Amino acid sequence: MITEAAVIPGELIDKLADSRKIVFFTGSGVSAESGIPTFRGDDGLWKKFSAQELANFDSFMRNPDMVWEWYQYRRRIIHDSEPNAGHRAIVDFEKYFDVTVITQNVDDLHHRAGSSHVLELHGNITRNKCTQCGEIFTGEVRLEDRKPPRCACGALIRPDVVWFGENLPEGVYEKAEESCEACDMMFVVGTSGVVYPAALLPSAALSSGAIVVDVNIDEEDHQHNRRFFLKGRSGDVLPALFERVKILKEY
Numbered sequence: 001m002i003t004e005a006a007v008i009p010g011e012l013i014d015k016l017a018d019s020r021k022i023v024f025f026t027g028s029g030v031s032a033e034s035g036i037p038t039f040r041g042d043d044g045l046w047k048k049f050s051a052q053e054l055a056n057f058d059s060f061m062r063n064p065d066m067v068w069e070w071y072q073y074r075r076r077i078i079h080d081s082e083p084n085a086g087h088r089a090i091v092d093f094e095k096y097f098d099v100t101v102i103t104q105n106v107d108d109l110h111h112r113a114g115s116s117h118v119l120e121l122h123g124n125i126t127r128n129k130c131t132q133c134g135e136i137f138t139g140e141v142r143l144e145d146r147k148p149p150r151c152a153c154g155a156l157i158r159p160d161v162v163w164f165g166e167n168l169p170e171g172v173y174e175k176a177e178e179s180c181e182a183c184d185m186m187f188v189v190g191t192s193g194v195v196y197p198a199a200l201l202p203s204a205a206l207s208s209g210a211i212v213v214d215v216n217i218d219e220e221d222h223q224h225n226r227r228f229f230l231k232g233r234s235g236d237v238l239p240a241l242f243e244r245v246k247i248l249k250e251y
């Protein structure tokens with residue numbers, strides 16, 4: 001069922017009100033209204049920058065200065081942004097549901113909004129880690145003479161995010177898959193669903209009998225095997241959805 005944001009089907013609200021466990025699976029679209037660019041839209045990061053050069057370990061080792069500069073640039077954008085109405089609505093759902101957030105985003109905005117249970121599939125840009133010993137560094141890094149920092153063990157430090165060709169953080173995908181298999185309803189919010197293995201998660205929920213709902217501004221990114229499509233910005237759709245279910249829960 002395809003619908004504009006303003007029209008949320010009553011059937012969806014009824015099924016949501018009957019649900020206990022829900023999953024929000026998010027991509028960069030959920031942070032677009034916070035001013036953080038997505039990856040593949042017209043203004044997307046991968047339209048202007050090369051994923052091969054900037055999100056790849058070998059390239060980092062060849063040119064760490066360039067990769068660090070790009071991550072520091074993204075960090076400044078993220079640091080200056082705030083969670084938006086979509087992130088906040090996801091927190092509101094915790095009032096009535098057992099909510100798991102599974103995000104492909106590295107921007108930390110679900111945590112900053114106050115979500116209690118967030119699984120970060122692609123790491124977190126606010127952290128760094130040693131390329132050799134794996135030590136994790138939290139907190140802001142200032143580059144001296146624009147030189148990438150080094151760990152006490154002597155090796156280069158890198159952003160703690162997942163690059164192409166790398167494994168997801170240990171155990172996180174497995175936990176995400178378990179949440180999808182156990183949930184009653186899954187919202188797939190603001191993602192083009194083209195990066196694997198993350199893109200397999202909605203199928204895990206579907207095959208376990210959950211209702212899967214796409215929330216996206218672009219109908220082309222709605223996968224037709226899913227039950228509902230709410231067309232619109234997540235910052236509009238998710239608060240509207242919450243208000244509708246709140247009425248059913250409270251009266």
Ligand code: OAD
Pocket residue numbers: 026027028029030032033038039040041044055104105122162163164189190191192193194195215216217218221232233234235
């Ligand atoms: P994409 O740029 O591929 O997709 C963004 C999606 O958000 C598109 O489907 C847009 O239509 C939708 N969108 C944009 N604004 C929206 C809004 N306000 N409300 C709702 N939807 C909106 O980004 P991702 O799917 O997140 O991986 O990309 C997945 C992964 O590819 C990223 O985690 C990153 C990237 O390479 C790594 O870096 C490993």
